Amino acid sequence: MDNVKRAAAPNQIMKPIDHESALPICLITDASDTGVCAWVGQGETADRARPAALHSGKFSNTQINYGTTDKEALAIVDALAAFYHLLAGNEFTIVTDHQPLMYLKTSRTPTKKHLRWRGYRGQFSTKIIYRPGQWNYSADALSCLYTEDKSYPHTVQDPTQDDSENNTCPLTH
Secondary structure (H helix, E strand, O other), X not given: OHXXXXXXXXXXXXXXXXXXXXXXXXXXXXXXXXEEEEEEEEOOOOOOOEEEEEEEEEOOOOHHHOOHXXXXXXXXXXXXXXXXXXXXXXXXXXXXXXXXXXXXOOXXXXXXXXXXXXXXXXXXXXXXXXXXXXXXXXXXXXXXXXXXXXXXXXXXXXXXXXXOOOOOOOOOO
16 A cells, blocks of 8 residues: 555655535445455546555454455445545545445345444435446556455454444554
8 A cells, every 4th residue: 555655656646626616426346256446536537536645454364254246345444434535525436346336325134234334325415337347447446455454454444334343453543
């Protein structure tokens, strides 16, 4: 993650969110087998958005056993928590490379975990769009950071769980 930040900084790739601008805000998320990542940015389209902030986290021992859809959904919830200060009160689009997430909100048999996540996401004015994995390369690369580094101390937090259920260390933002 530090390498990504160092590479982006001198190239002036990053640009703060302008809450007064008419340009749409995008939240791009992804999950791998070992962790999640997201970035929030602003631009004419998700493809042309310039990142304002990056975030990643490693799955806990419990989360690493989640199925793909739950990992991808947790990536969104974790990103919403990480970027709450940038996203609250703004309309924005969530971009995912996992098409089943488009229908998670309307599932007729949601789990308790999915209901908690729906409730958390309900605080925000969002829509979700699907973008095939080959076009979601920026988030995809960041979500794989923990494949090699098993000792990374910052794990993904589920903001919908009580502290007693979350036995992981807090994220750095």
